[in-house]
Amino acid sequence: MLHVLQWTPEEFSRETGIHIPGSEIPGAIPVVRYRIPVIDAGAGPPMWNEGAEYITLHIPELRGKREEELFAVRVKGDSMEPTLRDGDIVVFWTGGAPEPGRIVAVHVHWDGVIVKRLQRYNGSWYLYSDNPDHPPVPLTENDRVLGVAATLVRKM
Numbered sequence: 001m002l003h004v005l006q007w008t009p010e011e012f013s014r015e016t017g018i019h020i021p022g023s024e025i026p027g028a029i030p031v032v033r034y035r036i037p038v039i040d041a042g043a044g045p046p047m048w049n050e051g052a053e054y055i056t057l058h059i060p061e062l063r064g065k066r067e068e069e070l071f072a073v074r075v076k077g078d079s080m081e082p083t084l085r086d087g088d089i090v091v092f093w094t095g096g097a098p099e100p101g102r103i104v105a106v107h108v109h110w111d112g113v114i115v116k117r118l119q120r121y122n123g124s125w126y127l128y129s130d131n132p133d134h135p136p137v138p139l140t141e142n143d144r145v146l147g148v149a150a151t152l153v154r155k156m
Contacts, residue, residue, distance in 0.1 A: 033058040034067050036091060041073040041105060041113035054088065061151040062091065069094045071147065073105050075115055079129035089153040092117060096148030103149035109142030117147070 010030045038053045055072055062070065083103070084090060104118045106127060116127035116137065125139035139145075145156045 032063065034062055034070060036067070036070045036072045038072040038074055038089060039113060040076055041115050055153070057091070057153065059151060065093055065150065066097065071105075071149070072153070073113065073115055079131045079134035080115055080117075081131045083130045084115065084152070085154070087155070091150045091153065092147030093150040094147045096150065098145045098148055105146045105149075106139065107144045108137075109140065109144075109148055113146065115149075 021152050035054050036057060038055055070091055070093060072089050072091045075084045075086060075090060076084060080103070085108075087138050090103070090105075096102070098118055100118060100120050102118050103115065105113055105115055107113055114127065114137075118139075119126050119128050119136070121136075124146060126136040127139055128136045
C-alpha cells in the first residue's frame with residue numbers, strides 16, 4: 001500500500017495516525033521524499049519542455065540535498081549511450097561542482113537543455129557525448145550549466 005501511495009512509513013504514520021510495527025530501525029536515517037520537476041532534454045539536439053511534470057523519489061543518493069536544488073531531465077536521443085539511454089531520467093543537483101568528467105545539464109543559449117559530459121581541452125570547455133558518433137560541442141559564454149548529475153532513474 002505504501003508503494004502505491006508513494007509514502008514512507010513515517011509519512012503514513014503522520015498522515016493516518018497508524019503506527020506500522022517494525023518501521024523504525026534504531027539508528028536509521030529517516031527517508032526523505034523529494035518531489036522533483038522533470039524537463040525533456042536532448043542527449044543530442046537540445047529540447048525544451050514547459051510542462052509541469054514531476055516525479056517523486058526517496059533514494060539515498062539525494063540525502064542532504066534540498067528539494068529546490070534538484071530537477072530531473074528525461075534524456076532524448078542516443079548521444080550519451082551507453083551511459084544514458086533514451087527515456088532515462090537523470091536527477092541533477094544545482095549545488096554540485098561542474099568539474100571535468102561530470103555529466104551536466106546545460107541550457108544552450110536560445111536552444112534548450114542538453115545532457116553531456118563536461119571536459120576541458122586547450123583551455124576551453126566542451127560538452128562531450130559518450131557515444132563517439134556525436135562530436136564535442138563547445139561551451140559558449142551564453143550557455144549555462146544548470147546542474148550536475150546526482151542519480152539515474154531507469155525503468156527495468
